[in-house]
Amino acid sequence: MSNQKSQEIRLKHRPIGMPKPDDFELAETAVPTPGEGQVLVRNSFMSVDPYMRGRMTDRASYVPPFQIGEALSGGAVGQVVASNNPKFKVGDHVNNFSGWREWFVTNGGELTKIETVPGIGLQAYLGALGMPGLTAYAGLLKVGELKEGERVFVSAASGAVGAIVCQIAKNKGCYVVGSAGSDEKCDWLVKTARCDKAINYKTEKNLDAAVRAAFPEGIDVYFENVGGEHLNAALGNMRMHGRIPVCGMIAQYNATELPPGPANIIAVIPMRIMIKGFIVSDYGSMTPQFISDMVGWTKASKMKWHETIYDGIERAPEAFIGLFKGDNFGKMLVRVGPDNAV
Numbered sequence: 329m330s331n332q333k334s335q336e337i338r339l340k341h342r343p344i345g346m347p348k349p350d351d352f353e354l355a356e357t358a359v360p361t362p363g364e365g366q367v368l369v370r371n372s373f374m375s376v377d378p379y380m381r382g383r384m385t386d387r388a389s390y391v392p393p394f395q396i397g398e399a400l401s402g403g404a405v406g407q408v409v410a411s412n413n414p415k416f417k418v419g420d421h422v423n424n425f426s427g428w429r430e431w432f433v434t435n436g437g438e439l440t441k442i443e444t445v446p447g448i449g450l451q452a453y454l455g456a457l458g459m460p461g462l463t464a465y466a467g468l469l470k471v472g473e474l475k476e477g478e479r480v481f482v483s484a485a486s487g488a489v490g491a492i493v494c495q496i497a498k499n500k501g502c503y504v505v506g507s508a509g510s511d512e513k514c515d516w517l518v519k520t521a522r523c524d525k526a527i528n529y530k531t532e533k534n535l536d537a538a539v540r541a542a543f544p545e546g547i548d549v550y551f552e553n554v555g556g557e558h559l560n561a562a563l564g565n566m567r568m569h570g571r572i573p574v575c576g577m578i579a580q581y582n583a584t585e586l587p588p589g590p591a592n593i594i595a596v597i598p599m600r601i602m603i604k605g606f607i608v609s610d611y612g613s614m615t616p617q618f619i620s621d622m623v624g625w626t627k628a629s630k631m632k633w634h635e636t637i638y639d640g641i642e643r644a645p646e647a648f649i650g651l652f653k654g655d656n657f658g659k660m661l662v663r664v665g666p667d668n669a670v
């Protein structure tokens with residue numbers, strides 16, 4: 329391995345506003361040799377996720393900021409290529425947190441073995457069967473306390489999290505409306521994800537009126553991925569005892585100044601609305617039930633997903649920036665190596 333090179337993406341500057349390709353740099357290192365107790369992994373796919381934008385800013389949060397000049401990190405799936413650790417053998421497929429690089433060594437603490445399911449690609453463990461899928465599952469069922477037959481509104485509905493939220497809600501007999509940023513995404517939401525309606529928020533002149541028209545009886549659960557105008561429109565159309573699990577607010581991740589809050593927040597009082605933020609890592613204990621339900625729904629054709637895959641680690645910054653422009657249709661992934669490295 330010693331002559332082989334491993335490429336990685338490092339943070340060059342902290343982005344101001346929308347990230348730019350120049351905020352990142354591609355670097356090359358030698359493929360490391362595993363020491364005692366260590367494992368050498370070659371990544372196959374890495375994930376780019378909206379939350380990574382927060383880590384590019386130097387401030388305290390639930391995950392520490394990335395450091396300038398260092399390789400970024402994040403979710404990835406790969407294969408064990410060499411092992412001095414009895415817990416892992418050559419050929420094991422593993423989920424890890426060392427994305428944004430092609431190869432790495434670890435003592436194994438960050439690795440989770442993937443029990444692949446025939447017919448489901450390895451990359452699904454970064455999307456529908458991975459962190460975004462669990463976010464949808466825990467956020468809707470646990471935080472949003474979804475009940476059978478309720479009325480559910482989902483923003484960023486064709487994305488990695490949103491598409492799973494829509495279909496879980498449909499599988500629970502709910503009325504579901506999603507919003508997305510193109511007609512193609514909206515068509516998919518209705519035809520494939522079985523949403524009752526979809527709203528193209530980019531062409532709709534009045535989002536509040538569009539949401540009201542789609543929910544003449546109001547919304548029980550608004551699954552919040554976007555913030556801003558979407559939150560405003562949802563708040564104005566909630567039913568009594570409605571719930572808003574706040575998963576993300578991507579519309580403001582690149583804001584250089586905090587936008588004004590929703591003027592209609594007062595609606596939470598008379599309507600007894602519950603708004604609750606959550607972080608998926610607090611719901612890891614739901615993973616076995618989540619995987620079992622998701623695999624069951626997938627086999628029964630009641631769970632489908634889209635992926636956008638960019639080839640080559642050098643395209644990772646472009647893939648990441650694309651999240652904020654809606655360039656992804658479903659889970660955004662970067663292929664950084666072969667599915668099977670051994």
Ligand SMILES: NC(=O)c1ccc[n+]([C@@H]2O[C@H](COP(=O)([O-])OP(=O)(O)OC[C@H]3O[C@@H](n4cnc5c(N)ncnc54)[C@H](OP(=O)(O)O)[C@@H]3O)[C@@H](O)[C@H]2O)c1
Nearest residue numbers: 378484487488489508509553575576577578579607608654
């Ligand atoms: N709380 C947690 O633990 C947790 C975990 C995972 C994800 N999240 C959050 O969940 C949300 C979705 O994440 P994801 O991984 O599933 O991403 P994603 O939806 O697959 O990708 C992001 C999508 O957001 C939409 N978008 C981007 N900028 C927007 C804007 N200004 N206004 C409206 N829509 C915009 C775009 O779709 P359109 O084409 O439809 O505009 C884009 O494709 C994010 O807010 C993320 O931070 C939270």
